[in-house]
Amino acid sequence: METYRRAVDFDPREKKYVLVEFPYPSGSGLHIGHAFSFVGVDVYARYQRMLGYNVLFPMGWDAFGLPTENYAIRSGRKPQDVTRENIAVYRRQMEMLDLSFDWTREIATTDPEYYRWTQWIFTQLFKQGLAYKKEMPINWCPRCKVGLANEEVIDGRCERCGAETQRRMINQWVVRITAYADRLIDGLEGTQFIEKVRAAQINWIGRSEGAVIQFPVGGGELLEVFTTRPDTLWGAMFMVIAPEHPLAQAARSSPGVEDYLNSSQRKSELERVELTREKTGVFSGVYARNPGSGERIPVWISDFVLMSYGTGAIMAVPAHDQRDFEFARKYGLPVRPVVVPPGGWDYDSAAYEGLEGALVNSPPIDGLPVKQAIPAAVEWLSRDGSGRRAVSYHLRDWIFSRQHYWGEPIPMIACQQCGWQPVPDEQLPVVLPTVEKYQPTDTGESPLANISEWVNTSCPKCGGPARRETDTMPNWAGSDWYFLRFIDPHNERTVADLEKLRYWLPVDIYIGGDEHNTLHLLYSRFIYQFLHDHGYVPEGIPEPYIRRYSHGVILAEDGSRMSKSRGNVTTPDELVEHYGLDATRMYLMFIGPFDATMAWSKKALVGVKRFHDRFEAFFSAQASLAGGTERASAPIIHRLIRQVGEDIAVLKFNTAVAKIMEALNDLQSYGEPLNRGDLRCLSQVIAPFAPGLAQRCWQQLGLPGSVHASRWPEVDETLLAQQTITISIQVNGKLRGTLEIDPGLPENDVIARARLVEGVARFMDNRIEKRVIYVPRKTVNFVVS
Secondary structure: HHHHOOOOOOOOOHHHHHHEEEOOOOOOOHHHHHHHHHHHHHHHHHHHOOOOEEEEEEOOOOOOHHHHHHHHHHHOOHHHHHHHHHHHHHHHHOOOOOOOOOOOEEOOOOOOOHHHHHHHHHHHHHHOOOEEEEEEEEEOOOOOEEOOHHHHHHHOOOOOOOOOOOEEEEEEEOOOOOHHHHHHHHHHHHHHOOOOHHHHHHHHHOEEEEEEEEEEEEEHHHHEEEEOOHHHHHOOEEEEOOOOOHHHOOOOOOOOOOHHHHHHOOOOOHHOOOOOOOOOOOOEEEEOOOOOOOOOEEEEEOOOOOOOOOOEEEOOOOOOHHHHHHHHHHOOOOOOOOEEOOOOOOOOOOOOOOOOEEOOOHHHOOOOOOHHHHHHHHHHHHHHHHHHEEOOOOOOOEEEEEEOOOEOOOOOOEEEOEEEEEEOOHHOOOOOOOOOOOOOOOOOOOOOHHHHHHHHEEOOOOOEEEEEEEOEEOOOOHHOHHHHOOOOOOOOOOOOOHHHHHHOEEEEEEEOOOHHHHHHHHHHHHHHHHHOOOOOOOOOOOOOOOEEEOOOOOOOOOOOOOOOOOOOOHHHHHHHHOOOOHHHHHHHHHOOOOOOOEEEOHHHHHHHHHHHHHHHHHHHHHHOOEEEEEOOOHHHHHHHHHHHHHHHHHHHHHHHHHHHHHHHHHHHHHHHOOEHHHHHHHHOOOOOOOOOHHHHHHHHHHOOOHHOOOOOOOOOHHHHHOOEEEEEEEEEEHHHHHHEEOOOHHHHHHHHHOOOOHHHHHHHHOOOOEEEEOOOOEEEEEEEE
């Protein structure tokens, strides 16, 4: 590996930690979408090295997970063997694309020396009271005999086999991420995340202020609900509880309840809360007392209420919540308005959900505007003893158990005498045993439960007989802290050396997909904040990432998603074979903005290939000359240095490539030999995009070493100041003046100056400007009427 790719710990140069999400190595290999994002980040990393930074640009493999296990079950092969083969394919393709990763820091989440520390992090969470075991509902496929994520249930059926799914209660390990909910919001102030990433994090956590209200039911029981609108309590006409709620389970003997609960078991949580789905329910036979009005109101069961969110119960105010309104109309339940907006409202046609208006039918707070009524209602509830001020979160604790084989064993031991005990540090890792069969068990346990010699062990506290936990960790577990291990990948004493972490952290830029802007980013920030609290990462660096940036998506030529089933997947292998490495890389960067969704175009790729060949031919011809002294082209070169550098710095790769193309056209138009210094700069400017082409150009000049280890050329501002061009200014296509400008002047500035040209303003007076046509370096045409 070329030495310029290696990051150097404690180097006196300023560091730059550039991170791209490491991939899951599937059997299909890298597709062109992977190549697009990886090449973009590689261009950025190469540029930062040439600026003189000590760049850490690592790569590894997020290799545990269900797809490999499923393939192992179908093929009868070991997941370990499949994973090794897939990693080898991915690495070959990455090397083929000349991605300048520091391979000396390569990691894989499936390596026991890596997941030793994943397990250690879990034991620390347990010791701090942030990991616990709880019975919770999961989606269950009776045919595959596995628990399924919500995303794996389609229309109530298992995505894998098509069988109807069920809801099953199962004991699972849960991580108390909610303890960090406020920190995870407030910590965003210390980052430079783009707004959509910040919004995704904040919305997922979903912090809201309101009140907890207690509704008495028979036998001294209380139904607790959280609401952000305690002022509407006097309009609560019924209650709704989740099918999993203990009160619903106790009401199975009431008419229709048993059938309804059974049908709810076949739906995933995503289906149950789908906004467009018609809401269904059944009366539980139970009544509650509204603590505000004193009225006896019915308690209904509906699967749009989830036990995993809030208290599993809501107060239904049909006059002021559209979902409740539709439910009330369907089942003939009463509607009572308690907020009257200015101008009135037709409560027979829809709910009024606004915050403008005054309270009615609510004796303690009648007449108050809504914004005053909300705190007044909380105060009344507190005095009455039936409620209290509270903060609620959409965020729920993180379900950490998976009943699968291919994952990190959860390092916990169950002892009848001592309860759950963490595996001692010196006994980590708990190595995933090799087994012959990976099929799940009839009980819903992991296949590890069948390995008695592995399961049966001794309690680390009392030494008595005990059993290992047989659940494995979710695929998120290994990816939550991998950026730390890249800093010190071979440390046998701790997650990573504290001084090395202090040198490299925080990550300067983290680039990945939109789909990971919520859960992955949230989980990894949580784990980092936890480690920070307990001194395992440097004090004074409370957040792991400075910038988070989302890359775009490449679609097939017909605008659809690329997929193997459609047969429209483009692989980097075939492109490199037909068009060459450098043309492929340049096209991937030229296809469109790095954060956009774009359709693949073979025709455009052919155009970029022609540019590549023209550039190489031009450079070879210039390099073969004795070396010109003509400096007329120097301003073009130095303007290009500045423009390309500025564009790469903000990830505008497509405009950078476009400017290189434009510069080549201008250089060819001169027809005079280029100075060798300018040719040197030209090879450096194209180097991040086309590393092979740039190195060939470098060698044609007889320069030693690697162009990629050279310093990015400095801009000679005096050259730029010496050159101006004259462009024509038109109104409705007729010449009305000229303007002398710097060729690098931004378009908006050119147009602004054009409006001030003498003679132009006169032709635009009292006319409506329809549009402006700007032809760079040539013309500004104002179209007016």
